[in-house]
Structures are given as structure tokens and as C-alpha cells.
Amino acid sequence: MTEKLELHGLRKTYGDHHAVEHFDLTVRDGTFLSLLGPSGSGKTTVLNMIAGLTQPSAGKILIAGEDVTDRPANLRNIGIVFQNYALFPHQTVFGNVAFPLEVRRLSPEEIARRVKDVLAMVGLDQLVDRFPSELSGGQQQRVALARAIVFEPALLLLDEPLGALDRRLRESLRRELRKLQRQTGITTIMVTHDQEEALSMSDQIVVMSNGRAEQCATPEELYRRPHNRFVAEFMGSANVVTGEWVDLSGAPRVPGAEEAAFAIRPENVAFHAIRPGDAARACTVVTSEYCGDHYRLHLMVDAIGPMTSHVRITEPPAAGTRGFVSWRPADMHPLRGHENAGTCRQT
Numbered sequence: 001m002t003e004k005l006e007l008h009g010l011r012k013t014y015g016d017h018h019a020v021e022h023f024d025l026t027v028r029d030g031t032f033l034s035l036l037g038p039s040g041s042g043k044t045t046v047l048n049m050i051a052g053l054t055q056p057s058a059g060k061i062l063i064a065g066e067d068v069t070d071r072p073a074n075l076r077n078i079g080i081v082f083q084n085y086a087l088f089p090h091q092t093v094f095g096n097v098a099f100p101l102e103v104r105r106l107s108p109e110e111i112a113r114r115v116k117d118v119l120a121m122v123g124l125d126q127l128v129d130r131f132p133s134e135l136s137g138g139q140q141q142r143v144a145l146a147r148a149i150v151f152e153p154a155l156l157l158l159d160e161p162l163g164a165l166d167r168r169l170r171e172s173l174r175r176e177l178r179k180l181q182r183q184t185g186i187t188t189i190m191v192t193h194d195q196e197e198a199l200s201m202s203d204q205i206v207v208m209s210n211g212r213a214e215q216c217a218t219p220e221e222l223y224r225r226p227h228n229r230f231v232a233e234f235m236g237s238a239n240v241v242t243g244e245w246v247d248l249s250g251a252p253r254v255p256g257a258e259e260a261a262f263a264i265r266p267e268n269v270a271f272h273a274i275r276p277g278d279a280a281r282a283c284t285v286v287t288s289e290y291c292g293d294h295y296r297l298h299l300m301v302d303a304i305g306p307m308t309s310h311v312r313i314t315e316p317p318a319a320g321t322r323g324f325v326s327w328r329p330a331d332m333h334p335l336r337g338h339e340n341a342g343t344c345r346q347t
């Protein structure tokens with residue numbers, strides 16, 4: 001099993017501001033990993049340190065076992081797609097994609113062959129002579145991607161690669177990008193602040209906040225078993241319920257925790273007009289939203305507070321309606337305190 005990328009104790013400080021700290025990460029060869037977090041959480045800073053565009057204040061970066069911490073960006077053999085694509089406006093599609101190969105002094109025949117192959121891969125073989133201004137956003141994004149992979153880099157880094165595109169295009173490009181990554185087997189690190197994008201594309205996700213890794217896990221683990229409140233809430237409208245142990249009988253107990261905190265997914269919270277049993281809690285409907293295949297009910301639960309329930313019903317209850325909520329103890333996921341996740345290692 002080969003480790004393609006290792007980050008050890010990476011830190012970046014600007015003045016007295018810690019943009020990134022205590023950042024450890026191990027990424028196996030062939031993995032698609034996302035750095036997911038809110039604005040300002042340090043995602044781009046981590047990516048730029050891997051790329052060699054930002055010098056770390058402390059820590060080490062290893063690519064395929066080699067320490068590259070002090071190696072300049074152009075000698076790291078990394079392909080990068082920036083959020084704004086950064087294409088050369090006065091070069092054609094061919095010129096843009098050929099550029100990294102010209103820098104590497106490949107023969108004109110070899111360049112022509114490789115550019116043709118990679119443009120066919122991203123579906124742009126008909127547009128080789130166009131200029132960037134003559135392309136749609138999605139087509140420009142593909143040119144940027146072709147340029148980043150044409151020289152078969154050791155790593156592909158993507159900073160919000162689909163951020164500037166509309167929703168439909170983004171969804172289809174997600175699938176294409178993932179397919180291309182599987183075909184080429186290139187280890188890829190993508191920055192995104194979109195939970196859905198990270199969940200649908202990644203083998204592994206690192207959730208970041210305030211320059212630190214909160215949790216590193218597969219999409220399924222992250223969604224089903226968030227470590228702490230930040231991850232639970234960031235990964236999608238989780239209900240976080242806190243209370244005394246006695247009050248939450250049947251709930252799994254966390255060793256050492258004094259107060260119990262749990263995440264319960266909205267789809268696991270049932271709403272009832274009539275009390276279904278002793279364990280159900282009374283609530284009032286605040287609002288309901290139509291979401292196509294379900295309604296999202298915003299509830300005020302007695303002695304707990306606001307909760308959200310996703311229900312498949314034909315007619316939603318009116319605001320102000322009294323009702324009951326229940327959930328299975330097995331759907332309560334214990335949360336730990338706001339601790340650092342430590343080393344992010346693929347298991």
C-alpha cells in the first residue's frame with residue numbers, strides 16, 4: 001500500500017493569525033480526497049502549501065515518500081486547477097493544454113499526440129482552435145483540467161473547480177471529473193465548501209474549521225457518525241440534542257462524557273399527530289417546507305428546543321399544530337467534545 005501524500009504537523013501563520021495548524025494527513029495512492037469547510041477555514045492555504053505556492057511556517061510535506069517541503073512549485077510535478085481556471089487568454093485550447101509539455105521540452109509530435117488524447121478524454125477534441133473567450137464556463141473548466149493532467153502529474157489539486165458553474169452543469173461535471181479520476185488513477189485533493197459535492201465525489205473527506213482538521217473519514221462515516229457538533233451541523237441540518245443521561249435512557253453512553261450530546265438526522269425523526277408511546281416528545285410545528293419528495297418540518301420540541309424532521313406525507317401540518325416526535329435510540333449518534341481529530345490517516 002503506497003502513501004502518495006503525507007503532511008506532518010503543517011502550520012501557516014500570518015502575523016499572529018494561525019491560518020492552518022497541527023495539520024496531519026496521509027493520502028493513499030489513487031484516492032480522491034476533499035478538504036471541506038466554511039470560508040476562511042484554511043482549505044486553500046493547505047492546498048497552496050502542498051503545491052509549493054505558500055511556504056509553511058512549520059511541518060513537512062512528503063510526496064511519494066520524498067520530502068518536498070523546500071522544493072519549488074515547478075519541481076513538484078503537481079497539476080493544479082484554480083477556481084478561476086487561469087487560462088492563457090491569447091492561446092488557443094491547444095496552446096493552453098500544450099503549455100506544460102512545452103515547458104518540459106517534449107517533441108512537437110509527442111506534444112500533439114498527448115494534447116489530442118487528453119482533449120478527447122475531456123470531450124473537447126472538436127474545439128482545439130478556439131480561444132478561451134469563445135468557450136462556455138464548463139468548457140473552460142475542462143481545458144483547465146486537461147492542462148492540469150496532460151503531463152501525468154503525481155498529484156492533482158483542485159480549488160473549488162466547479163464553483164463558478166451553474167447547478168446542473170456542476171452536477172454533470174462532478175460525475176465526469178470523478179470518472180476521469182478513476183480512469184487515470186491520479187491522486188486528487190479537491191477543495192470545496194459544498195457538502196453535497198464532497199459527499200458525492202470523495203473517497204475521503206477532511207472537514208476543516210479554524211485551520212484544523214475536525215474529522216477525516218469516508219463520506220458515509222462522516223454523515224452517519226460525526227465526531228462532534230461542528231461536523232454534525234456542517235454536514236447537513238443535524239439535530240443536536242443534549243441532556244442528562246437519565247433523560248435520554250436507551251441512548252449509547254460515551255465514556256468520560258458528563259453531558260450527553262447526540263446528533264439525530266432529520267430523516268430519522270418521525271412526526272406524529274397522536275402520541276405513539278411514552279418515549280415520544282410533544283412539539284409544536286413552526287413551519288414546513290416542500291422539498292419535492294418530502295416535507296421539512298421545523299419544530300419546537302418541549303424541553304429540547306428546535307428540531308427538524310423530514311417526513312413523506314401528502315399534506316403538511318399547519319404552523320402552530322401540536323404533535324409528537326420520536327426516534328430510535330440506534331439513530332442517536334453520540335458526539336464528543338470540540339476536540340481535534342488528530343492525525344488523519346486512511347484506515
Ligand SMILES: Nc1ncnc2c1ncn2[C@@H]1O[C@H](COP(=O)(O)OP(=O)(O)OP(=O)(O)O)[C@@H](O)[C@H]1O
Binds near residue numbers: 038
Ligand atoms: N496572504 C495572507 N495573508 C494574511 N492572511 C491570510 C492570507 N491568506 C489567507 N489568510 C487567512 O488565512 C485564513 C484561511 O484562508 P484560506 O484562504 O485558506 O481559507 P479557505 O478555507 O480557502 O476559504 P474560502 O472558502 O473563502 O476560499 C483566513 O482567515 C484568511 O484571511
Ligand SMILES: [Mg+2]
Binds near residue numbers: 043
Ligand atoms: Mg479558498
